Amino acid sequence: xxxxxxxxxxxxxxxxxxxxxxxxxxxxxxxxxxxxxxxxxxxxxxxxxxxxxxxxxxxxxxxxxxxxxxxxxxxxxxxxxxxxxxxxxxxxxxxxxxxxxxxxxxxxxxxxxxxxxxxxxx
Numbered sequence: 001x002x003x004x005x006x007x008x009x010x011x012x013x014x015x016x017x018x019x020x021x022x023x024x025x026x027x028x029x030x031x032x033x034x035x036x037x038x039x040x041x042x043x044x045x046x047x048x049x050x051x052x053x054x055x056x057x058x059x060x061x062x063x064x065x066x067x068x069x070x071x072x073x074x075x076x077x078x079x080x081x082x083x084x085x086x087x088x089x090x091x092x093x094x095x096x097x098x099x100x101x102x103x104x105x106x107x108x109x110x111x112x113x114x115x116x117x118x119x120x121x122x
Contacts, residue, residue, distance in 0.1 A: 002113035005034045005103060013112055016101055021061035030059050034103065034110060049091060049105050056103050057093040067091040068115065074122045088122055090115050 003009045010017075014027035037052050053065045069077040070088040077086055092104035098116035105111070106118060 002106070002111050002118070005110040005112050007031055007035050009112055010034045013101065017060060017103065017112065019061075026059060030056065033059055049108070052110075053091055053093060053103070053105060060093050060095075060103065062102065063094040063096055065091060066094045068119070070119065070122050072122075074119065088118060090118055 003013070010031045011027070014030055015022050018026055018030065033052075033056050037055060050065060050067075057063075057065050067078070068088070068090050069080070069083075069086050070090075071077045071085045072087055075085075083089070089107050090104055092115045093102045095102045097114075099114045101112060101114055103110065103112060104115060106113070
């Protein structure tokens with residue numbers, strides 16, 4: 001599953017994403033953060049994708065933000081400083097389960113999905 005993290009999809013899947021942490025208030029906070037939270041402003045680290053995902057992770061009650069960079073054939077490029085050859089740039093709210101649905105940035109786009117399926121495709 002890989003869905004755009006728009007208002008409709010976040011609202012539809014809020015209970016699944018929040019799990020035991022579900023409440024109508026948390027669901028609304030999740031929708032609000034996913035749809036309005038990331039603003040690109042040069043020089044403002046607080047508006048970076050990672051900071052945005054950390055705020056989402058806090059609402060979800062997950063285990064922090066992690067990321068992976070993979071090249072063609074699944075080559076792990078996470079330790080490199082260059083984006084050259086990167087096929088998958090994925091930052092995600094860590095649920096503790098590779099295949100559990102979560103909120104992630106995939107190649108710069110906010111999505112709902114699981115990072116395990118994305119890695120398998122490569």
